[in-house]
Amino acid sequence: MSSTTSLGKRVFEEISRGNEVILIKTPVRSYFNVVYDVLRFLTSVSEGIYVSLSKPCFSIKKQLEREGVNVNRLIFVDCATKPFTGTVPSEGACVFIESPNPVQIAVYVEKAMNMVNSDLRFVYMDSLSTISLYKSPETLIKFMRxxxxxxxxxxxxxxxxxxxxxxxxxxxxxLSLMCDSVIEVE
Known part of the structure; x- marks a missing residue:
């Protein structure tokens, strides 16, 4: 079990041990603290991709900045803005896709990977359970594989x-079997 106050460091320790895919299971009450703590720490030592499945990029950026996350070290894959508005705003370091369609997400995450130049690079999937609202659990598992x-x-x-x-x-x-490490937050 892990508290969120040291979660960013715990994730980094798992990465340092050679773990490549880390699953964090969190209760809803700890969700935002998990996001902020992990991203605050990771963006202090690396660059990455934030896959946003449920909130627009501009909104997430404001929240993360307010919580001390270095958003300049993130590329956002935004699955929420275009379906809600039908348009794509001009927003730096954001890639906007049609919907949380697993095929589109995979294509755009791979494109975003080519834009990250840090030695330590990460992809942060913000609440995977959102995809299960649109697709079957079987499709979700295939996508994650x-x-x-x-x-x-x-x-x-x-x-x-x-x-x-x-x-x-x-x-x-x-999903847990695909991961190298599972961290459970209380």
Whole structure:
């Protein structure tokens, strides 16, 4: 079990041990603290990609900046703005896609990977359970197998956040098996 006050360091320790894909299971009450703590620490030592499945890029950037996250070290893959507004604003370091469609997400995450130049590079998946609202759990698992494979091949690290009880236990178990480390937050 882990508290969020040291979660960023814990994730970095897991990465330092050679773990490439880390799953963080969190209760909803700790969700925002998890996001802020992990990203605050990771952006202090590396660059990465933030995949936003439920909130627009401009909104997330404001929240993260307010919490001390270096958003200049992040490229955002925004799955929320275009479906809600039908338009794409001009927003630096944001890639806007049509919907949280797993195929589109994978394509755009791979494109964004080519834009990250740091030695330590990561992909942060912000609440994976959002995809399960649009696609079947089986599709979610297939998507994650493909995406984590690409992430590993390109030398990135993956941090996947799942809110407790939002993914059924058999699918969560399959997702956990794809990961090198599972951190449970109280």
């Amino acid at each position: 493909q995406l984590t494979g690409r992430i590993r091949l390109k030398g990135f690290k993956a941090i996947i956040v799942v809110v407790e009880n939002e993914i059924e236990p058999p699918y969560l178990a399959q």
